[in-house]
Amino acid sequence: MLDHVLTTIINPATGARIIGRTVSGDLADQAGGTLPVTDAGFVDARAADAPVGDDAAMVAARETFLSTGQFAPFVEAVTEEVLAGITAMPIADTATAVIADLGAGTGYYLAHTLDAGNNLVGIGIDVAEPAAEKLVHAHRGITSVCADATTNLPLADDSVEIVTAIFAPCNPQEVARVLHPYGQLIVVVALPGHLDELRQPLGTAAVTHDEVAEILEEFSTHFVPAAAPTIVEFPMDLDATAIATQIAMSPAARHIDPEVLADRAAQLPAKMTVHARAGVYRFGRRPQQDG
Ligand SMILES: C[S@@+](CC[C@H](N)C(=O)[O-])C[C@H]1O[C@@H](n2cnc3c(N)ncnc32)[C@H](O)[C@@H]1O
Numbered sequence: 001m002l003d004h005v006l007t008t009i010i011n012p013a014t015g016a017r018i019i020g021r022t023v024s025g026d027l028a029d030q031a032g033g034t035l036p037v038t039d040a041g042f043v044d045a046r047a048a049d050a051p052v053g054d055d056a057a058m059v060a061a062r063e064t065f066l067s068t069g070q071f072a073p074f075v076e077a078v079t080e081e082v083l084a085g086i087t088a089m090p091i092a093d094t095a096t097a098v099i100a101d102l103g104a105g106t107g108y109y110l111a112h113t114l115d116a117g118n119n120l121v122g123i124g125i126d127v128a129e130p131a132a133e134k135l136v137h138a139h140r141g142i143t144s145v146c147a148d149a150t151t152n153l154p155l156a157d158d159s160v161e162i163v164t165a166i167f168a169p170c171n172p173q174e175v176a177r178v179l180h181p182y183g184q185l186i187v188v189v190a191l192p193g194h195l196d197e198l199r200q201p202l203g204t205a206a207v208t209h210d211e212v213a214e215i216l217e218e219f220s221t222h223f224v225p226a227a228a229p230t231i232v233e234f235p236m237d238l239d240a241t242a243i244a245t246q247i248a249m250s251p252a253a254r255h256i257d258p259e260v261l262a263d264r265a266a267q268l269p270a271k272m273t274v275h276a277r278a279g280v281y282r283f284g285r286r287p288q289q290d291g
C-alpha cells in the first residue's frame with residue numbers, strides 16, 4: 001500500500017483522514033480511530049449492511065475472460081480517456097495523480113492505465129471480497145479497498161484526480177465530492193446491442209436506449225461532458241470456453257437459475273461471433289453556482 005494514497009482515504013466510521021498505520025498494520029485516522037486491513041491485504045471499509053457484490057466464481061470467470069484480451073478495445077479506450085483527462089488538468093507533469101476505480105473488479109482496467117501513464121497511483125474499490133483480494137495483487141500501484149461505491153465513499157473531499165466506473169455502479173454525488181474541482185469522471189456504459197447474441201438465447205434483458213439515457217441523466221446534476229463520448233464496438237469470435245466464461249461473469253450467472261442457465265447454454269453453438277458495444281463518457285465537475 002502506497003503512503004501517497006493513505007491520506008486520500010478516510011475512515012467511514014469517524015469521517016477522519018488516515019494518517020498512518022497502527023503497530024498491527026491497520027490504518028490509523030486523525031480522530032484516533034482505526035480502519036482494518038485484512039490478512040488478505042485489502043482495506044475493509046464496508047458497513048455492516050454493505051451488499052456482497054460478485055461472488056468468487058464470477059470474479060474468477062471475469063479474470064479468465066479478460067486475460068484472453070477480448071475486451072482490449074475497452075481497456076485501451078479507458079486508458080486513453082484517463083490520460084487525456086490528466087493531460088487537461090492544471091497540475092505539474094511531475095505531480096502524482098490518484099485514480100479511484102469504482103467497482104474495480106479484478107483491477108484489469110486500473111492496472112493497464114497505471115502501466116500506461118507516469119506518476120499514477122490507483123485505489124481499487126469493490127464491495128466484493130473476492131474482487132478486493134484480486135485487487136491487492138493486480139498492480140503494485142493499487143491500494144485495494146473493499147467498500148460500497150453506491151453510498152459514502154471512504155475517500156476525502158477534493159482528493160482524487162480521476163474516478164472511473166466501468167460497467168459498475170457509483171454514486172454521482174459522492175464522486176463529485178471526492179474529485180478535485182478540476183478532477184474528471186470516466187464512465188463506461190453498455191449500449192444497446194452489447195452481447196445481444198448471448199443475451200437473447202440465455203434470456204437476459206437487452207440494454208435499452210432508455211436505460212442508457214437514465215444512467216447519463218443521473219450524472220448531469222453534478223457533471224458536465226469534458227469530451228465527446230467514444231462509442232467502442234467490435235465483434236469477438238468466441239470458442240466454447242470463452243462463451244462459458246463470458247456467461248459465468250455476466251448478470252445471467254446471478255439472476256437465472258443455474259440449471260435453466262446450463263440448459264440454455266448447452267443449446268448454444270460451439271463457436272459464436274458476439275458483438276461488444278459500450279460508450280466511454282468523460283465528465284468534469286459541474287461548476288458550483290453561487291447563491
Ligand atoms: C460488471 S463488474 C465490472 C468490474 C470491472 N469494472 C470490469 O469491468 O472488469 C461490476 C463490479 O462491481 C462490483 N460491485 C457491484 N455492486 C457494487 C457496489 N455497490 N459497490 C462497489 N462495487 C460493486 C462487483 O463486485 C463487480 O466487481
